Amino acid sequence: MELLMTGSAANPSGPRWLLAHAALVFGFLYLPIAVLILYSFNGQGVGGFPPQNLTLDWYRTLFGDGAIWDSVLNSLWVAFAAMAISLTFGIPAALALDRSQFPGKALFRRLVLLPLILPGIITGLSLLMLFNLDMVATVLKWITGQRLSLLTITLGHGTALISVATTEIFAGLQKLDRAQEEASLDLGASYWQTFWRVTVPNLKLPIIGAALLIFTLSMDEIAVSFFLIGRDNTLPLEIWGRLRRGITPEINAVSTIIFIFSLVTIVFWYRLRVRSEGAAEVGTELIEPAEDEA
């Protein structure tokens, strides 16, 4: 490292070029976010330079906008329910991949992870086909009165995000010291007791991390929801509907609030992860699927 630095000090154009490039990339990444926030205060609407008549009117409009808040409540409902589904099935799925051998295990692992890497449209449409089967549609109508509703969106999110729960918790299991569980079992605790008193407390950070990730991803999800929507909108779909009708800074205002909200969640999640495994690993679980055979 030191040698590399001296090596490049002899050739300072390398790092200088890299610095300029990095400044450009960060500019590119943050320009839209800055514009978005700035114009949420612009009295003249979206666009027009320089921004004029800075005002909080759009936030006032937003707070009086019943449809937006209904959709926020819907999104929260979906996100919490999806989190429950993903964790209920993701935790055992990770345990199964870690400790159980069964036919089709490799296929199962790939299948679980598929929604993370597949374009949302494929997952969304294939679920739409499932919910359109006569038998399934009858059950759905019996439960909610409609074929497509927040329930179908929840099932979609819950299923697609099992992938996140499984990868996060599988990574946690890889680092878990099995001797603790073994000791618990040897000392006469049942599997159930061992699970709740030894396994889960040891997996606290991965579980909280997975829950936060699932929550944020579900709140923002649109490609799958797009096909499974019934009468009630989630927040991204409500925004989408409005974008199609024309744009006002009210959308900037709600986006700014979402941004601040996600920022807080991310920083919280990041702190948590750094505490458990160091900065370099954070975020990579989204890219690198867990390798149980490796």
Place this chain on the structure above:
Amino acid sequence: MFSRGYKTVVTVPPLAWVAVFLLVPYLLMFCYSFWSVSSSQTIVHSWNLNNYQELLAKPVYWETLLRSMWIAARVMLFSLLLGYPLAYLLSFYAGVRKDLLYQMVIIPLWVSYLVRAYAWKTILGADGVLNTSLQYLHLTSHPMDFLLYSPFAVVLTLTHIYTPFTFLPIYAALEHIPRNLIEASHDLGASPSQTFWKVIFPLSIPGVLAGATFAFVLSLGDFLAPLLLGGPSGIMISNVVVSLFGAAYNWPLGAAISLCMLVIVVSLLFFSEKLEKKWSFS
């Protein structure tokens, strides 16, 4: 140490759920692609290859697919060009600022996809932020109306969205390179550029492959950015599928196109994984 009962309890519920809500839907999509629609708009469950023949016969379908792949390829290329040098800088030169800069790269990743696409729309429009700024500074006299509603706008927006995704695995790969290999390369008299091309770059290839695949695959299937910013010339293959599942009401044909996409995506993932294994040194 884990009993048969324990294994059954942790294996069966997720297996059953995934079978019902993932495997069955994907299989249904497969079946649909061989069915057809009658003139009275009901699905006919008779098996044939008509949908696939139609895809090959009508240039509009495969031309749109090729155009989407071209858009996705550009997004992939630009994301790599933006992401790689940044990852390199962070990994080798950032020093104590590494953590902060790393967080700054992943924060935009978590800003709503829709919100970012929308922000680009407000920037690129004829009376958008970019055009009005240029006119305000007297750099142009008329708004440039070719920016929005074009493949350019789609490529720009998707590059913005997928650059952090591409950055992540490249950064992880660079971070995993043992630093003593680089020292050894210097000790043996290699110049910094030789060290980069002969040691660092080859070892980062698995990360590059993972990031490139991610950017390509997710851009290929995108339909919201083209709807919002693409205009008629920026239509992508997923938009065709959306209309076949909506107004055009031809689910079987839509399913056939989706299945082609699925095959392209899965084979790309497969090859990328093979190549990553080949290039990983550990």
